[in-house]
Amino acid sequence: MMIRSLFKFLKFAGASELPEYEIKKSICTGVNVLCICVIVLNAITGPIFYTLSGDILIFIGAYLEAIVVFGVIWLNKMKKYTIANFVFYLIISLSTFYFSAVLGRVSESQLMILFLFGLIFFLFNDRKLRLYCIVLNILLLIAIELNGDLHFIPAAKFPVFVEHIIRWLVYVVVISLTLMIFNLYDRNTILLISLHSYSKTISASLNSEEESNRVKNLLFQHISHDLRGPYFGVLTRCYYLQSKRLQEQPITVSDIEKLVDVANHYKYMLEHFMEMSRFKNADFNKIEIASIDLRAELAKIIEMHKYPASQNKLTVSLIVSPDFPTFILTDKIKICRIIHNLLSNAIKFTRPNTRITIAAEVRSDKWVLIIKDQGHGISNKTVEQLFQPYVTEKSPANPEGVGLGLFITKHLVTILGAEISVASKLNEGTMFEIVFPYERRLSPI
Structure with missing residues (x-):
């Protein structure tokens, strides 16, 4: 021993x-x-x-x-x-x-x-x-x-x-x-x-931990940015009803139904993000295909933005080509988020007393979504990096912008197998065009 x-x-x-x-x-x-x-x-x-x-x-x-x-x-x-x-x-x-x-x-x-x-x-x-x-x-x-x-x-x-x-x-x-x-x-x-x-x-x-943290950060960015649109939609309808009450105008059943619609959309978006947050990896790239009436969805989104558009003295018009199908197969949440982001940007940066046009049309085996404004336009230097994160132009209409809207939009467009392009002229306006596959050809990220 x-x-x-x-x-x-x-x-x-x-x-x-x-x-x-x-x-x-x-x-x-x-x-x-x-x-x-x-x-x-x-x-x-x-x-x-x-x-x-x-x-x-x-x-x-x-x-x-x-x-x-x-x-x-x-x-x-x-x-x-x-x-x-x-x-x-x-x-x-x-x-x-x-x-x-x-x-x-x-x-x-x-x-x-x-x-x-x-x-x-x-x-x-x-x-x-x-x-x-x-x-x-x-x-x-x-x-x-x-x-x-x-x-x-x-x-x-x-x-x-x-x-x-x-x-x-x-x-x-x-x-x-x-x-x-x-x-x-x-x-x-x-x-x-x-x-x-x-x-x-x-x-x-x-x-794995870094990726998990990256996904969590991305989740918070998406939530904080994309819930603002539906929230302001509800707020818009509330302000609208308040203004009618102050003017002693009658509140109709249609007014209430529109408020319920935007509230339900807000709830739908919120539940979507809450469901994503339950998963460890928060799968942003998962595509949930459904048959949607794009005309109806566009009309709802325009209605949600009616109040901020009126505050800026803007007119938002919708043009859907006659041959556009009643229903299309796509991811409803992602399409709505894309439209919300682009329309919100257009309202922020468009000059008063001008028009914003949202158009949907079919081109061969593609369908196209166009959002065009008559704003101040974007410089060529900014256009080149427009879809990068944290690229934004501060203005009185956008004092709290962090530059994530178009970055998120580009991400969503890519997931859906689509392509987004931008054309802009200073003092004339900007047009965003997104070309989607008419059939289900979705690219993974």
Whole structure:
């Protein structure tokens, strides 16, 4: 139990406070484990080599390496991770040269170069540092071979059977350390894959959250903008009834019916947005096809805007071509929102004592909706960016405009597979033309 506790203490020295998925923690614990293995191997093989050779330098070298390697664990404990890694690499490199020189060619110590190459890729992520260490490894191998040929450091002499034992002991040490470095490198690779997968999951989650927030913002923009039209329609009828009451004119059944109509339309739009808000993604692009009487819907919308039009001394006229069908298949909500937005804009920006014309006609396999005013017109520069969000022209008639009406209109038109165009001349007026497919050919967004 005490040995296990000591091993755990040494293994996690300096790593306990690091995050679980931090690659630095994996390298730190890996280096500590390698240090423990080197200490144990030296503690075991040092006396064996000394017994077989009688050379005290082998014994001293083995235990000196064990003591210095223990210092690497201490460096990790002090959170000097980079220094600890480089010191560990230098210790193993110098020890490889030392034991290769002392034990001679019979030991095959140059096999440790393979372990050192694996150690480089485990310890260091920086490419330049890896390259420097690879060059150092090659120089180390050259130094080992030169010393083996020229005997700068004389090697110990062993009987033949002892040479075999030493060679196999070295094989055991090299294979053990090499297998361990491969195992640690494999664990790091798995950890990196897990981190990458986790990162992608987090990124996807953030993207999903951003998309959800974007949709919520879009929902609020649509609601705040498009409910104003029906609201002012109700308000218009209320003001109209109030003015008749002040003038002591009788309020007819037709007046009440028109108020109920605009109130029902307001309720219909409100319920539509409330229904959308219940869904997480608020599917603005969903198309709900129904058969509608476009003439009747246009007449209702014009009636809703009758009061603000009269306040600006405007006349709104409706022209529907004789060959226009009684019913068409389309999305009622989206069509009404498009007309509301364009008519509201026309009323805001058209000069007093002029006319706004709404026309519907059939052209081959298309049907066309036209809204034309006799306002001040729009400059060419503004026309180019007219359907971008937050593009608007402030005026006394439009002091609170935020520039979302035409952006939303363009979005709705595109969903319905239609095309919108604008033609404008300064001081003459503006005409919006929307060309719809006569059959159901709707493009997804």
